[in-house]
Each structure stands twice: as structure tokens, then as C-alpha cells.
């Protein structure tokens with residue numbers, strides 16, 4: 068007897084995490100505060116998934132529900148297709164998480180700290196050097212914890228989550244309090260973990276920071292879904308590309324560009340911001356340059372202005388969207404069948 072597999076395109080995307088209509092309210096002195104409202108979250112297996120939203124938008128609450136630390140009012144959640152919290156014990160070893168800062172002993176070396184942690188959670192001591200290497204601390208494992216930079220301390224915390232060799236890593240705001248160098252270290256570490264085949268679900272209120280490393284994102288505001296899907300696809304939906312050109316006479320340049328069918332607008336002093344204009348499928352910088360050069364206007368500078376996730380967020384939560392009707396819920400974009408893998412970060 069032969070069994071035929073369903074055609075590949077018919078398969079639903081494999082999800083590491085999903086939630087449906089998730090809702091959580093907190094009881095406060097002023098009554099019930101809605102923290103998460105009807106949230107559908109879909110985190111594909113493999114790659115980095117950014118879970119983004121401003122402070123107080125419900126990210127930590129969602130993560131705590133997924134980890135069984137608090138209970139939702141209603142809705143369903145799965146981790147590796149297992150309903151949680153009911154079946155959390157079946158998947159708990161496949162998940163590593165940093166929700167609060169783990170406590171390490173300052174006077175002990177990083178390696179000793181991890182050995183103690185491994186003993187406590189029943190992970191083999193042989194994993195310690197492997198996980199130190201995986202977060203780029205292989206050479207510094209013998210140094211005392213207190214001599215570590217904040218970025219290294221955070222990488223050590225990530226190493227701790229890897230001791231049980233989990234497939235899914237959940238990091239709640241892992242770059243909080245770090246300087247740009249530390250943020251870069253954590254971004255590179257997350258990229259490396261995803262490139263090695265793990266799934267990284269990372270929350271952040273700094274959208275552009277995660278934009279550089281995430282393959283897919285979910286953007287929430289006031290506990291509700293605003294947008295989800297592939298980063299490039301969301302960026303494409305979020306605004307139009309433009310080039311900023313510096314020219315000796317911006318007003319004349321703008322008039323010439325308008326006549327040629329572009330959509331120019333005044334930029335910062337001495338510049339014109341040029342968009343494709345109706346009837347052009349995309350903006351072509353060479354065409355802008357040629358149009359002006361043909362009229363003997365030569366550019367001193369041309370800079371691409373690409374929309375970023377902060378802008379997308381602001382446009383999704385602009386007054387009209389957050390008016391009486393509450394936040395606009397963007398139609399979910401289809402997720403790729405398997406998350407893309409990429410080496411290196413975005414720029």
C-alpha cells in the first residue's frame with residue numbers, strides 16, 4: 068500500500084507558537100484593564116520572529132501566558148502544536164526563555180555559573196562549553212561574571228537557556244539597557260541561533276532594532292494585532308520609497324521632476340524628496356539622476372529613504388486608526404511555508 072503525501076503547497080505553515088483570540092485582563096483598583104485583546108499570533112518554525120509593540124502593549128503578558136506563568140481569560144495557545152498550558156510539560160524541554168533576568172553569582176566564573184545552572188535543571192555538564200561557544204563566550208568562560216559587560220551578561224543568560232538544547236527560544240526585551248555594541252552582540256547571537264535551526268521569538272518596543280534581524284514580525288498595539296508577516300512585505304505595505312536629492316536649486320529641480328511624472332516634495336533645506344509618482348511601478352534612482360542631468364542639474368547627493376517598522380507602526384496607529392473604533396487590525400499577511408534563513412543582519 069502506498070500513501071501519498073499532500074502536495075507541499077497545500078500544507079499549512081509549520082508554527083512554533085500560535086494563539087487564537089487570546090484575551091487577558093488584569094483586575095485593578097479602577098476595574099478591569101485589558102492587556103491583550105483577541106490576539107492571533109503565528110510564529111513560524113525557524114528564523115527570528117519579532118514580537119513588537121510599544122511599552123504596555125501586551126508583549127510580556129502574552130509571553131507569560133505562553134509560558135504558563137499566568138492564565139488567559141479566554142482564547143487558545145499552542146507551542147509546537149500542543150495546547151498550552153494544558154500540555155506544557157510535553158513541550159517545556161523544547162523551550163528556553165528569558166523573561167526576567169536570571170541571577171548569576173558575581174564572584175563565580177561564567178562557566179561555574181552555568182555548571183550550577185545545568186545541575187539545577189538537569190542538563191548535562193558537557194553542554195556548558197558548547198553553549199558558551201554558541202553565544203561567542205567560549206574564550207571568556209573562565210572570567211568572573213562581575214567582569215562581564217552588560218552585553219556579555221545577557222549573552223550568558225542566553226547561554227543558560229540553551230543548556231537543554233531547546234528548539235524555541237523566547238526572549239522578552241533582551242536588549243533593554245544595553246548600549247549599541249551590546250545590542251549588536253545580542254542581534255548577532257539571535258541571528259546565529261536562528262541560522263543554526265532554532266526559532267527565536269523576541270519581543271521589543273524598539274521596532275527598528277528588531278527589523279534588522281527578524282525574518283517575520285507581529286506588531287501589536289494596545290493588546291491587539293496591527294500587522295504580521297514577512298518584514299520586507301510589511302515594509303512594502305507601510306509606505307513608499309523615496310530618494311532625497313541635494314541640488315543647487317531645489318524649486319527648479321522639483322518642477323522638472325514633476326513635469327517628468329515624479330512626485331517631488333520639499334525635503335530638508337537644499338533638498339527635494341522624490342517619490343515614484345502615479346503611473347510608475349517603482350522609483351528608479353538612475354531615472355531621477357538622468358532627468359535632472361538632461362536639464363544640466365547635477366546632484367550633490369542622493370540618499371534612499373526607505374520606510375522602517377517605526378513608520379509602519381505610526382501609520383497603523385495614527386489618529387484615524389486609533390479613533391473611536393479602536394486600533395485598525397491589518398489583514399494578516401500569509402506566512403511563508405518555512406521561515407527564511409539569512410546570514411548576517413539587515414541594514
Ligand SMILES: Nc1ncnc2c1ncn2[C@@H]1O[C@H](COP(=O)(O)OP(=O)(O)OP(=O)(O)O)[C@@H](O)[C@H]1O
Pocket residue numbers: 093094095100101102120121122123124125126127128129240272
Ligand atoms: N500585574 C499587572 N496588574 C495590572 N496591570 C498589569 C499587570 N501587568 C501588566 N499590566 C498592564 O497590562 C498592559 C500590558 O502590559 P505588558 O507588560 O504586557 O506590556 P509590554 O508590551 O510587555 O510592555 P513593556 O515593554 O513595558 O514591558 C499594560 O497596560 C500594563 O500596565
